[in-house]
Amino acid sequence: MRLAVMGAGAVGRAVATLAGEYGHEVIGIADSSGATLGEALDVDAVLDRKTRTGSVGDDEPETLLDAEYDVLVEATPTTLGDAEPGFSHAVAAFERDRHVVLANKGPVAERYEDLRAAEAASAGELRFEATVAGAIPAVHTVEDVGPARVETVRGVLNGTANFVLSRMAAEGLEYDHVLAEAQELGVAEADPSFDVQGTDAALKCVIIANVLREARDDLEGSLSLADAAVSGIDELPASALELAANDGRTVRLIGEASPERVRVGPRLLPENGTLAVTGTQNIVQVETGHAGRLNLSGRGAGGPETASAVLSDVGRLSPN
Amino acid sequence: MRLAVMGAGAVGRAVATLAGEYGHEVIGIADSSGATLGEALDVDAVLDRKTRTGSVGDDEPETLLDAEYDVLVEATPTTLGDAEPGFSHAVAAFERDRHVVLANKGPVAERYEDLRAAEAASAGELRFEATVAGAIPAVHTVEDVGPARVETVRGVLNGTANFVLSRMAAEGLEYDHVLAEAQELGVAEADPSFDVQGTDAALKCVIIANVLREARDDLEGSLSLADAAVSGIDELPASALELAANDGRTVRLIGEASPERVRVGPRLLPENGTLAVTGTQNIVQVETGHAGRLNLSGRGAGGPETASAVLSDVGRLSPN
Numbered sequence: 001m002r003l004a005v006m007g008a009g010a011v012g013r014a015v016a017t018l019a020g021e022y023g024h025e026v027i028g029i030a031d032s033s034g035a036t037l038g039e040a041l042d043v044d045a046v047l048d049r050k051t052r053t054g055s056v057g058d059d060e061p062e063t064l065l066d067a068e069y070d071v072l073v074e075a076t077p078t079t080l081g082d083a084e085p086g087f088s089h090a091v092a093a094f095e096r097d098r099h100v101v102l103a104n105k106g107p108v109a110e111r112y113e114d115l116r117a118a119e120a121a122s123a124g125e126l127r128f129e130a131t132v133a134g135a136i137p138a139v140h141t142v143e144d145v146g147p148a149r150v151e152t153v154r155g156v157l158n159g160t161a162n163f164v165l166s167r168m169a170a171e172g173l174e175y176d177h178v179l180a181e182a183q184e185l186g187v188a189e190a191d192p193s194f195d196v197q198g199t200d201a202a203l204k205c206v207i208i209a210n211v212l213r214e215a216r217d218d219l220e221g222s223l224s225l226a227d228a229a230v231s232g233i234d235e236l237p238a239s240a241l242e243l244a245a246n247d248g249r250t251v252r253l254i255g256e257a258s259p260e261r262v263r264v265g266p267r268l269l270p271e272n273g274t275l276a277v278t279g280t281q282n283i284v285q286v287e288t289g290h291a292g293r294l295n296l297s298g299r300g301a302g303g304p305e306t307a308s309a310v311l312s313d314v315g316r317l318s319p320n
Numbered sequence: 321m322r323l324a325v326m327g328a329g330a331v332g333r334a335v336a337t338l339a340g341e342y343g344h345e346v347i348g349i350a351d352s353s354g355a356t357l358g359e360a361l362d363v364d365a366v367l368d369r370k371t372r373t374g375s376v377g378d379d380e381p382e383t384l385l386d387a388e389y390d391v392l393v394e395a396t397p398t399t400l401g402d403a404e405p406g407f408s409h410a411v412a413a414f415e416r417d418r419h420v421v422l423a424n425k426g427p428v429a430e431r432y433e434d435l436r437a438a439e440a441a442s443a444g445e446l447r448f449e450a451t452v453a454g455a456i457p458a459v460h461t462v463e464d465v466g467p468a469r470v471e472t473v474r475g476v477l478n479g480t481a482n483f484v485l486s487r488m489a490a491e492g493l494e495y496d497h498v499l500a501e502a503q504e505l506g507v508a509e510a511d512p513s514f515d516v517q518g519t520d521a522a523l524k525c526v527i528i529a530n531v532l533r534e535a536r537d538d539l540e541g542s543l544s545l546a547d548a549a550v551s552g553i554d555e556l557p558a559s560a561l562e563l564a565a566n567d568g569r570t571v572r573l574i575g576e577a578s579p580e581r582v583r584v585g586p587r588l589l590p591e592n593g594t595l596a597v598t599g600t601q602n603i604v605q606v607e608t609g610h611a612g613r614l615n616l617s618g619r620g621a622g623g624p625e626t627a628s629a630v631l632s633d634v635g636r637l638s639p640n
Binding site: 018022135136137140141144145146272274288289290291292293294295296297298299304305307308309312315316 | 338342455456457460461464465466592594608609610611612613614615616617618619624625627628629632635636
């Protein structure tokens with residue numbers, strides 16, 4: 001398929017670089033300041049240009065939306081509330097009967113019903129595996145089990161917060177110290193609030209909750225971040241982890257999504273329990289009826305990891 | 321879809337009982353001594369008859385293969401070598417352009433090429449999720465990642481052996497004692513050799529290896545049980561587990577499948593490591609290129625669990 005890649009951060013770059021390996025062709029890349037379009041695009045050259053000049057091209061970014069593509073890969077930064085400009089990018093693709101594969105959580109978490117409505121009025125399909133738990137096929141597994149048969153999904157969905165907590169637990173260090181370490185390692189951003197306050201995990205849970213809801217006739221409408229009960233790890237003292245350890249327990253930032261609600265917060269867990277993954281790992285626990293509890297764990301974030309989720313989604317689209 | 325259920329053991333019973341919940345209709349059930357066919361079959365009555373009389377019906381079992389079904393669910397006991405009669409059941413369905421969903425490992429492990437050839441000559445499709453790791457969508461996840469992108473699959477694939485080892489490790493008991501306990505709990509069969517000698521795990525690994533192979537042009541032919549290097553747990557003394565524990569390790573029966581080979585045997589693992597699942601749990605570890613390592617764990621066996629895998633497969637078939 002021909003991919004138009006909107007967004008040239010870690011995910012967009014990796015999608016553009018790996019697309020050929022998956023048998024797809026990149027016909028354009030755009031970032032916030034420019035775009036380069038063309039058949040048989042020299043992806044390395046375009047990304048190199050971005051590294052050197054800060055932009056992927058001279059054309060206006062929006063020109064990408066008018067190009068001849070099969071799939072719009074929307075990988076611009078997640079924005080809340082109206083989820084713009086990501087939401088409008090998706091709508092533009094649907095209006096032209098193109099497929100939309102999102103890595104951007106904003107439209108899926110904040111405007112799910114509007115997004116599905118745009119899809120319904122289009123010949124294009126919507127997919128968003130890459131918005132939840134990176135390389136772990138969480139959305140697809142829930143779809144495959146059957147969302148109506150999934151009661152709850154819970155897990156560790158933010159690698160930054162999990163790294164910080166598992167380092168605090170392992171070393172007895174204070175939060176500020178470990179956060180600085182995480183930032184040095186590139187595991188936490190300069191402004192880490194999205195991760196450590198639980199917002200990122202909450203968006204992912206809202207997305208899963210919306211998938212569970214739409215399979216249930218008795219539930220109307222979709223959830224958004226505003227509906228989630230969220231607390232983060234930024235006020236957790238090292239003493240709390242020490243207290244937990246004395247009792248054979250540890251603390252992790254756990255998100256939980258059910259059709260009715262979303263909750264994110266630090267939780268006490270058995271020290272070596274399934275949910276107590278370490279480092280930047282993610283784990284998704286799917287509670288089904290007859291199949292019992294299913295655990296999926298692996299790398300939750302990263303350019304190549306998230307790109308593999310995007311490219312898996314491209315592969316799941318109905319053929320043209 | 322209309323299901324013909326061949327086999328009325330734990331899996332066949334559960335498939336017949338749960339089919340309605342998944343929106344499917346059972347139009348016949350057969351066991352080794354009889355069959356009952358009919359639209360709007362009273363599944364409970366038929367299974368009750370089996371419980372009371374030892375057979376599901378008065379008709380000859382093979383009459384099921386001539387019935388009007390969309391999907392043959394083959395859930396007769398796994399047999400090795402020529403994999404009969406399961407293999408012939410599958411071929412009979414393919415010859416009538418019907419779909420085949422297998423819970424029976426025999427044909428998939430021992431005669432993979434022949435089975436795929438029968439499928440290729442048919443309008444029907446072959447699926448076999450239920451042959452590997454029960455409720456864990458192992459086969460489907462490998463297919464979804466792309467078998468050519470999966471380098472290795474390893475894991476704990478036999479709940480009986482894992483229960484015995486994890487109980488030996490936890491309680492310091494000898495093998496015979498724990499095996500007797502497992503038999504009392506219904507976790508091990510009266511003749512447990514298939515499980516404790518590693519044969520069951522090896523068959524599952526051979527199946528996965530065949531899925532990986534057929535995606536690679538440079539590899540000819542399929543593997544069978546004879547190609548696997550297999551050792552079991554039946555000669556492991558409790559002292560070996562004690563020795564391992566002194567070093568923070570434990571032992572589990574681990575199967576490993578790559579395109580080139582299959583190995584099953586007891587392996588030393590970190591005590592609290594990911595692969596060291598406890599009880600009858602299974603875990604499947606998928607090594608991919610860009611997505612890294614993916615862990616899938618959950619219930620590996622049981623009537624409802626395996627039935628949910630069968631019914632998931634039915635849902636994955638192309639619509640008629």
